[in-house]
Amino acid sequence: MAxxxxxxxxxxxxxxxxxxxxxxxxxxxxxxxxxxVHAKAMPFVPDLAAPAVVGEFMEIQEKYASxxxxxxxxxxxxxxxxxxxxxxxxxxxxxxxxxxALHGRYVDLVVVGQQNPDVxxxxxxxxxxxxxxxSIGRPVMxxxxxxxxxxxxxxxxxxxxxxxxxxxxxxxxxxxxxGSNQVNVLAINPGKGIGGHGEIPCADICLHLARHGVNAxxxxxxxxDVDVGDLxxxxxxxxxxxxxxxxxxxxxxxxxxxxxxxxxxILNHMTVPVFMSH
Numbered sequence: 001m002a003x004x005x006x007x008x009x010x011x012x013x014x015x016x017x018x019x020x021x022x023x024x025x026x027x028x029x030x031x032x033x034x035x036x037v038h039a040k041a042m043p044f045v046p047d048l049a050a051p052a053v054v055g056e057f058m059e060i061q062e063k064y065a066s067x068x069x070x071x072x073x074x075x076x077x078x079x080x081x082x083x084x085x086x087x088x089x090x091x092x093x094x095x096x097x098x099x100x101a102l103h104g105r106y107v108d109l110v111v112v113g114q115q116n117p118d119v120x121x122x123x124x125x126x127x128x129x130x131x132x133x134x135s136i137g138r139p140v141m142x143x144x145x146x147x148x149x150x151x152x153x154x155x156x157x158x159x160x161x162x163x164x165x166x167x168x169x170x171x172x173x174x175x176x177x178x179g180s181n182q183v184n185v186l187a188i189n190p191g192k193g194i195g196g197h198g199e200i201p202c203a204d205i206c207l208h209l210a211r212h213g214v215n216a217x218x219x220x221x222x223x224x225d226v227d228v229g230d231l232x233x234x235x236x237x238x239x240x241x242x243x244x245x246x247x248x249x250x251x252x253x254x255x256x257x258x259x260x261x262x263x264x265x266i267l268n269h270m271t272v273p274v275f276m277s278h
Contacts, residue, residue: 005107036076039096116145139172157241165247169277187220229265248276
């Protein structure tokens, strides 16, 4: 089953070009329809603003938001004109996560960009990837803010811990895995028993993937003294992976924000696109 529709978040050119290219790259491999969405910021007036300047303040914000929407649409149309897949554009108003979740529930995949710590002029885009992953109920592919990703999904690393979240991520990613050349399934510090990996870590999920025609190879590693997120990224580099597939937020988001975790680490330090499901 191929992906049929992909939604991509588009904002300022400097932080949207890579996710646009990624969305169309995946769409072209699957013959999917691409929907570009820009969430136009709503005017915000500080509580302490003097009544005399409120109108002018809102007018400036509206002008800025309209110009940003026009730039985003132009960027989308420029990329769409280079592709043979069908596409459409939507400009909406409101919180980006709320709007992306609303429109994204009716597509197979949502593509967003990793938060760039150097971009501080668009505060409303802060934490879009992880907030969206938790709220949408659809898989999300997060694209790093730096790097060249002309090939996506041909050499895939699956982070497998035999959990519900990992199971969902693998199932959601099947259209991409079925089109891959190689899939490496990695278990880190695997356990046995109920909720564990069985006698041979990753063997069962690799067999399942093989029945779908996926060339999957099982790997496991025990490294209790190494951060799981670091190890995933390290193995992705070792395998030459162009995509990581994993479940997101096995722990509560607030716990990961406070104490760290694999999801947060990957979102902050990813080097290739990451396909996540929650």
